[in-house]
Amino acid sequence: MNHQLKAEVLKIRSTRTTMGLLLGLIALALLFTILTCTLSPTSQVITEQDQVGLLSFGSIAGVFAALAGIMLVTSEYRFGTIRPTFLFNPSRRRLFGSKIAAGALAGLVFGIIGEGLVFGIGIIILKARGIPITMSAGNITVLIAGAIVGTALWGILGVGLGAVVPNQVGAVISLLAWGFVVENLVFGFLPSIGRFLPVHAQDSMMGLTTQHLLPGDGGVAVLVVWTVALASIGLTMLKGRDVN
Amino acid sequence: MAYVVQSDSLTKKYGSILAVDDLSFKIESGTITGFLGPNGAGKTTTLRMLLGLANPTSGHATIFDKPYESLETPALRVGAVLEATDFHPGRSGRDHLRTLSQAVGLPDARVDEVLGVVELQSAAKRRVKGYSLGMRQRLGLAAALLGNPDLLVLDEPANGLDPEGVRWLRDFLRDFASGGRTVLISSHVLAEVAQTVDQVLIINHGRLVTESSLDDLTARVGGSVRVRSPQLTQLAEALQREGISSTQSNDHALLALGTTSEQVGDICFAAGVAIHELVTEGSSLEEVFLDLTSGEAS
Numbered sequence A: 001m002n003h004q005l006k007a008e009v010l011k012i013r014s015t016r017t018t019m020g021l022l023l024g025l026i027a028l029a030l031l032f033t034i035l036t037c038t039l040s041p042t043s044q045v046i047t048e049q050d051q052v053g054l055l056s057f058g059s060i061a062g063v064f065a066a067l068a069g070i071m072l073v074t075s076e077y078r079f080g081t082i083r084p085t086f087l088f089n090p091s092r093r094r095l096f097g098s099k100i101a102a103g104a105l106a107g108l109v110f111g112i113i114g115e116g117l118v119f120g121i122g123i124i125i126l127k128a129r130g131i132p133i134t135m136s137a138g139n140i141t142v143l144i145a146g147a148i149v150g151t152a153l154w155g156i157l158g159v160g161l162g163a164v165v166p167n168q169v170g171a172v173i174s175l176l177a178w179g180f181v182v183e184n185l186v187f188g189f190l191p192s193i194g195r196f197l198p199v200h201a202q203d204s205m206m207g208l209t210t211q212h213l214l215p216g217d218g219g220v221a222v223l224v225v226w227t228v229a230l231a232s233i234g235l236t237m238l239k240g241r242d243v244n
Numbered sequence B: 001m002a003y004v005v006q007s008d009s010l011t012k013k014y015g016s017i018l019a020v021d022d023l024s025f026k027i028e029s030g031t032i033t034g035f036l037g038p039n040g041a042g043k044t045t046t047l048r049m050l051l052g053l054a055n056p057t058s059g060h061a062t063i064f065d066k067p068y069e070s071l072e073t074p075a076l077r078v079g080a081v082l083e084a085t086d087f088h089p090g091r092s093g094r095d096h097l098r099t100l101s102q103a104v105g106l107p108d109a110r111v112d113e114v115l116g117v118v119e120l121q122s123a124a125k126r127r128v129k130g131y132s133l134g135m136r137q138r139l140g141l142a143a144a145l146l147g148n149p150d151l152l153v154l155d156e157p158a159n160g161l162d163p164e165g166v167r168w169l170r171d172f173l174r175d176f177a178s179g180g181r182t183v184l185i186s187s188h189v190l191a192e193v194a195q196t197v198d199q200v201l202i203i204n205h206g207r208l209v210t211e212s213s214l215d216d217l218t219a220r221v222g223g224s225v226r227v228r229s230p231q232l233t234q235l236a237e238a239l240q241r242e243g244i245s246s247t248q249s250n251d252h253a254l255l256a257l258g259t260t261s262e263q264v265g266d267i268c269f270a271a272g273v274a275i276h277e278l279v280t281e282g283s284s285l286e287e288v289f290l291d292l293t294s295g296e297a298s
Helices: A004-012 A014-037 A048-079 A082-088 A092-128 A137-164 A169-189 A198-205 A216-240 B042-051 B093-103 B108-117 B133-145 B161-179 B190-192 B213-221 B232-241 B259-271 B282-297
Strands: B003-014 B015-028 B034-037 B056-065 B078-081 B151-155 B182-187 B199-204 B206-214 B225-230 B246-248 B252-255 B278-279
Touching: A004 A048, A004 B093, A014 A048, A014 A092, A048 A082, A048 A092, A048 A137, A048 A169, A048 A198, A082 A092, A082 B093, A092 A137, A092 B133, A137 A169, A137 A198, A137 A216, A169 A198, A198 A216, A198 B252, A216 B042, A216 B282, B003 B042, B003 B182, B015 B056, B015 B182, B015 B199, B015 B206, B015 B282, B034 B093, B034 B190, B042 B056, B042 B182, B056 B161, B078 B133, B093 B259, B108 B133, B133 B151, B133 B161, B133 B225, B161 B182, B199 B213, B199 B282, B206 B213, B206 B282, B225 B232, B225 B259, B232 B246, B232 B252, B259 B278
Parallel strands: B034 B182, B034 B199, B078 B151, B151 B182
Antiparallel strands: B003 B015, B003 B056, B199 B206, B225 B252, B225 B278, B246 B252
């Protein structure tokens, strides 16, 4: 691990913010999984796609990973630590690269915990209810890999968004408004465009086959393109921006 | 002559506002330089350009003959504190330093060492939000010292410090510079740094007003020295022979105008005049500063 990446990981570990996000993710994943897996009528959780859909809630970890990524950049501006950070590592490209790597690592952890909880608890509850697991090994692999890799990419997207919008409140509102409002509106009214947006691209990655979604590999490609694009814009803005 | 810092026609514009205007200066190795000017004079903007945090509109600056960002691991050569508040309030002081030391591969032992230097060991594991302003200033200084630098750049480090803190800072800087290292310290109050610095750079409205040693500055623009002596008549005559005018301030003392304490001391010694007290009038320094900066403002 290079020096700056080590420092970035320490920044994540040394405040309570990331732990708070992780606890929030765990609570939400447990609540949703227990309620839906317990209360859904058997007829609605019996097919392969029903079960993939039910157990794909782990993708919510992407929101938390993106928030952690946003914090990696915006906290530095909010509290002024960006000044010593730049003084100790004036190569903004290298610094941003380390933040991207730290965001991806945080995303991986969030993805493993989020999808791990949803899948593990969900399967236990379904089996306890006597519902047969109809998902194939392939479905399960795509579901879990798509959730974890997608969440890691959301961690990077968060870092990119934080670099584009260094105001913490602005960046968080932008993320939530995009993820929960804008994308759903666009997908609802213009699905041919909406399926190319990042949240729905991750749905594709996890093997969901909802109408209008891209195929899985298309979802991967689209989310990677979004990630690279936002990170590139973020790096350009970070490099050009004076620190006041 | 070895110059540690060089600014060459440094200029910074924010829209139509000219924050720094064609600013050129050099700082020699082993000096403590006061970078002075009223609030809004362009000191902080200049320091940010020196340290690669802001891009100059034109001109350039070097530290150890290179732009800051081109130095190999600059934190090992330059330590800087630009704000006393650059900490995550939820992080402990020690962890704040570790996030910086790890970025340049320094061991945790160095963190503990600098915490000792700034006398913060007992608070090291407390979160920074519980620190007083003085403790934050010292934590910032600890961060600047991590790489054992040859140059310290401090922006208004005495802001908000109590008199004891100011004295601690003064002693610290003297000690730091005594080993031949260099300090650049900004302030908007000349008196705050007058007892610490060897030379001054005074700017106003982004332009260099004067660059000189503190003594030269005092002498050049009419500083005064109060001398208490039982031989006032002989003293006044000796001063007059050297072209220095004086006024008697009371029965036992006179005020030598436009000179320095060193010069008056030498004259007294040569003339065999006993002196009981020799004081550079502190207020005159501030007047010098105000004269220079208000003159530019008009």
